[in-house]
Amino acid sequence: MTKTILVLLLLLLAGSMSARAALDPAQVNQLAAEDSSDKVAAIQQLTQTADPDAVRVLKAMADDSLFLAGDKAVIIDGDKAFDAATGAAIGMPVNPESVTVNNRIRGELANALAALKLFDPDAAVRLASAQKLQTSASPAMAPLLARALEKESDAKIKALLVVAHAQANLGNEDPQARMAAVKALAETSSPTIKSVLLPLTDKAGEPDDKVRYEAIAAVKAIDSRLAIAENVGRVFSGLSLGSILLLAALGLAITYGVMGIINMAHGELLMVGAYATYAMQSLFRAYFPNAIDWYLPAAIPVAFFAAALVGVVMERTVIRWLYGRTLETLLATWGISLVLIQAARVLFGAQNVEVANPSWMSGGIEIMPNLILPWNRIIIAGFAMFVLFLVWVLMNKTRLGMFVRAVTQNRAMAGCVGVPTSRIDTMAFALGAGIAGLGGVALSQISNVGPDMGQGYIVDSFMVVVVGGVGQLAGAVWAALGLGIFSKLLEGWAGAVIAKIAILVCIIIFIQKRPQGIFALKGRFVE
Amino acid sequence: MRKPLTVRILSALDSKQWLALGIFLALALIAVPVLHLMVPEESAFHVSTYMITLIGKIMCYALVAVAMDLIWGYGGILSLGHGLFFALGGYAFGMYLMRQIGRDGSYQSDLPDFMVFLDWKELPWFWVGSDHIGWSLFLVVAVPAFVAFVFGYFAFRSRIKGVYFSIITQALTYAAMLLFFRNETGFGGNNGFTDFKRALGFPITSSEMRLVLFGLTAVMLAVTLVFSAWLVKSKFGRVLTAIRDAESRVMFIGYNPLWYKLTIWVISAVLCGIAGALYVPLVGIINPSEMSPANSIEIAIWVAVGGRGTLIGPIIGAFVVNLAKSWFTVSFPEYWLFFLGLLFIVVTLLLPQGLVGLWKKVVKKEGAAA
Numbered sequence: 001m002t003k004t005i006l007v008l009l010l011l012l013l014a015g016s017m018s019a020r021a022a023l024d025p026a027q028v029n030q031l032a033a034e035d036s037s038d039k040v041a042a043i044q045q046l047t048q049t050a051d052p053d054a055v056r057v058l059k060a061m062a063d064d065s066l067f068l069a070g071d072k073a074v075i076i077d078g079d080k081a082f083d084a085a086t087g088a089a090i091g092m093p094v095n096p097e098s099v100t101v102n103n104r105i106r107g108e109l110a111n112a113l114a115a116l117k118l119f120d121p122d123a124a125v126r127l128a129s130a131q132k133l134q135t136s137a138s139p140a141m142a143p144l145l146a147r148a149l150e151k152e153s154d155a156k157i158k159a160l161l162v163v164a165h166a167q168a169n170l171g172n173e174d175p176q177a178r179m180a181a182v183k184a185l186a187e188t189s190s191p192t193i194k195s196v197l198l199p200l201t202d203k204a205g206e207p208d209d210k211v212r213y214e215a216i217a218a219v220k221a222i223d224s225r226l227a228i229a230e231n232v233g234r235v236f237s238g239l240s241l242g243s244i245l246l247l248a249a250l251g252l253a254i255t256y257g258v259m260g261i262i263n264m265a266h267g268e269l270l271m272v273g274a275y276a277t278y279a280m281q282s283l284f285r286a287y288f289p290n291a292i293d294w295y296l297p298a299a300i301p302v303a304f305f306a307a308a309l310v311g312v313v314m315e316r317t318v319i320r321w322l323y324g325r326t327l328e329t330l331l332a333t334w335g336i337s338l339v340l341i342q343a344a345r346v347l348f349g350a351q352n353v354e355v356a357n358p359s360w361m362s363g364g365i366e367i368m369p370n371l372i373l374p375w376n377r378i379i380i381a382g383f384a385m386f387v388l389f390l391v392w393v394l395m396n397k398t399r400l401g402m403f404v405r406a407v408t409q410n411r412a413m414a415g416c417v418g419v420p421t422s423r424i425d426t427m428a429f430a431l432g433a434g435i436a437g438l439g440g441v442a443l444s445q446i447s448n449v450g451p452d453m454g455q456g457y458i459v460d461s462f463m464v465v466v467v468g469g470v471g472q473l474a475g476a477v478w479a480a481l482g483l484g485i486f487s488k489l490l491e492g493w494a495g496a497v498i499a500k501i502a503i504l505v506c507i508i509i510f511i512q513k514r515p516q517g518i519f520a521l522k523g524r525f526v527e
Numbered sequence: 528m529r530k531p532l533t534v535r536i537l538s539a540l541d542s543k544q545w546l547a548l549g550i551f552l553a554l555a556l557i558a559v560p561v562l563h564l565m566v567p568e569e570s571a572f573h574v575s576t577y578m579i580t581l582i583g584k585i586m587c588y589a590l591v592a593v594a595m596d597l598i599w600g601y602g603g604i605l606s607l608g609h610g611l612f613f614a615l616g617g618y619a620f621g622m623y624l625m626r627q628i629g630r631d632g633s634y635q636s637d638l639p640d641f642m643v644f645l646d647w648k649e650l651p652w653f654w655v656g657s658d659h660i661g662w663s664l665f666l667v668v669a670v671p672a673f674v675a676f677v678f679g680y681f682a683f684r685s686r687i688k689g690v691y692f693s694i695i696t697q698a699l700t701y702a703a704m705l706l707f708f709r710n711e712t713g714f715g716g717n718n719g720f721t722d723f724k725r726a727l728g729f730p731i732t733s734s735e736m737r738l739v740l741f742g743l744t745a746v747m748l749a750v751t752l753v754f755s756a757w758l759v760k761s762k763f764g765r766v767l768t769a770i771r772d773a774e775s776r777v778m779f780i781g782y783n784p785l786w787y788k789l790t791i792w793v794i795s796a797v798l799c800g801i802a803g804a805l806y807v808p809l810v811g812i813i814n815p816s817e818m819s820p821a822n823s824i825e826i827a828i829w830v831a832v833g834g835r836g837t838l839i840g841p842i843i844g845a846f847v848v849n850l851a852k853s854w855f856t857v858s859f860p861e862y863w864l865f866f867l868g869l870l871f872i873v874v875t876l877l878l879p880q881g882l883v884g885l886w887k888k889v890v891k892k893e894g895a896a897a
Contacts, residue, residue, distance in 0.1 A: 262690045264824075318872055318876065321876055322875065322876070326689055326690045327605045327689070327690065327693065328875040328879070329875075330605070330690060330693060331824070331827060331828065331831060331871050331874075331875050332871055332872050332875040332876065334824050334868075334871055335828075335867070335868040335869065335870065335871020335872040335875070336868065336871075336872065337868070338864045338865075338867055338868030338871065339864070339865055339868035339869065339872075340868075341864060342861070342862075342864035342865050342868065343865075345861070345864075346861065455820075455821070458820075459697060459698055459701050459820065462694050462697075462698075463698065466691065466694060466695075497705050497706075497708070497709055498709075500702070500705055501702045501705050501706050504698045504699070504701065504702035504705075505702060507695075507698060508678075508695050508698060508699060508702075509681075511685075511687065511691065511695055512681045512682060512684075512685040512687065513685070
């Protein structure tokens, strides 16, 4: 009994399926017509039905498995044959004639398949199809797109469909329809849509004056939005460069800015931080491959202490003996930097090493079609703020910070009231070095990690500190952001190298005018 | 009554020093050519082409070191941008040498090869006249002098000194290096100038030409030494040293340090430019890496190793460091940077007066013991 019902149900199901799947046999047979134009017409008609079953036939045609047997279109898949219109299995026909598919038809088929996917139950498939049709929708597809638009419930896909529909309508005979299409496209902000609209802006491409003017206005509107996106992008990359400069310079703002030690090996402390990151990455790869994404947070304290340790050694062995002799400090620390570079070469090889972004740092936020803010830049900007906050707290809210400020303001007096000045010197220098190590962690994520990497940052770092004004953290922040944005804006206008040169020249002129930097310590100093 | 200039110049060196200078010139102008050309190559006394180029190169460096010492040792101003002036002089003379190639380049064009490569049709304006030796020699002096004057005028007028000055000179040479690395700047980009064929119509790689350049460098070094000895002993030199030791006090007495500093700065730059012009034909190449900050700071270490504030010190320093460099880079290339780095540290920590200071100390101790 139950068996019979099951069979009946199955039959019923099969019946309803075949009933739904039935296509107009005349249309299907026309796919196999001699003339290409007839084929195209048939493809378009089939597409118009928006019947998911048409996908089966068109796909078969695209795969070259559509054949003509007598006057009937059949699909032959291996040793099985199906009636193209109904999809029912039939006996293998005698002498099936293959249907020729030339390039024009192939393109038509691809579009048709994409269009039919707009009716797919899976939203992801619909989204992909709508994206594909953004710029390639043909005028004949307009009604289909309109239908898809009606049925669509997903807002994101709907927005894409509006563009595709308008774009398909650009070739419409009716000026009214073209007008509406141009107006709809004026709302978009993608360079490809702009290139689609461009032919309509001259007389040859668009006979109707009103539509042409509308198209010109639309291109202008898109242009202005593109320009806004470009400028926002530039300001963002400027801020990003600024945050990188800040990270590179913050350590120096302590050692040079506050303590007055000119440390030419600062770039190499960044390098130590970057190599510490690399070492952590190798460690995680070898021992915790599952937690590889966590190597970066783990590298932060390691880089800090590695660089701070190098800093302690530097201060205790060399810099300590040269306080008050800045030019000698400069030369000696340059010597240290050479030794560190060569040490990195010996330990890690002369080649750059590869430090990969963790997966949570790749990708970005798409704000506009031509404006994507990469995650790694955003995270580095956030990290710069975090380090800045850390330094601010350390310098202003802790005992160590108070001692450091006391020693820099009046070493003798601080000593008299019991501040261990020489130990404070070491700790402050180690702190600056450690902060440089943190900068190195960030740099390892966006630039090459190699023995020479520090050299590229030393001039930039000093520029930031010098422009900002010695003795101030706020100055370094403003100088870093200002230099970052200014150089990115210049870059858009004059190219990277010229921008860099112009910045350096501007800084040289600026220092002539204002040797004390943007923010100067108040008070009088005697030589 | 002021003594006549010739007398003052003659008295710049004492008789022992004049003798040493004479021996040096006799060696460079007579002994080396004879040993190079007359003595067969198998002989132990033969001076090879490699040696002549090496010593000639180091004499150019010594010239730069003396120039650096004038500004640093006597003026108290540490420049980290002297490589720029050296390279500017080199480029100015290199332009002449490029024009002398004529149509012998790989493209057989009147234009230098790199311009043909860039598809330029005519010489840029700053190349006009570069085929005349006189104009080129003028540029060798004038370009570094002009750049130094403009930069120095503004820097010294704003009373920028000490580390600030060092850092902005470093930024200056760094910016110039980036500029010269561009192909569009018109100085051959990355590759700079090379493949010189002749100078004044004579083939540049011949032994005779090499010896002439070697001799010229030696004479230039000797002249610079005498000139510098006179300069630092003159009233100008005394004021300069006073500015080095206490600028404010000199100002209060009524001197304007600007012109003293500026003069010695420009002289130093010109000497560097001349050294560069001698270096380029000798070595056969000039490219923007000569302007890298690392090169400029190395000049400072030559002076520091030899001994600042003495004139013989920088020359000794240039020879010691560069001979060590050529020995290390051949024998232990990976240890050269360690050595150089430690040299920087040791000299600044333990030998503030350099080798000359060490020598004086040793002599004094022996004198005291005896």
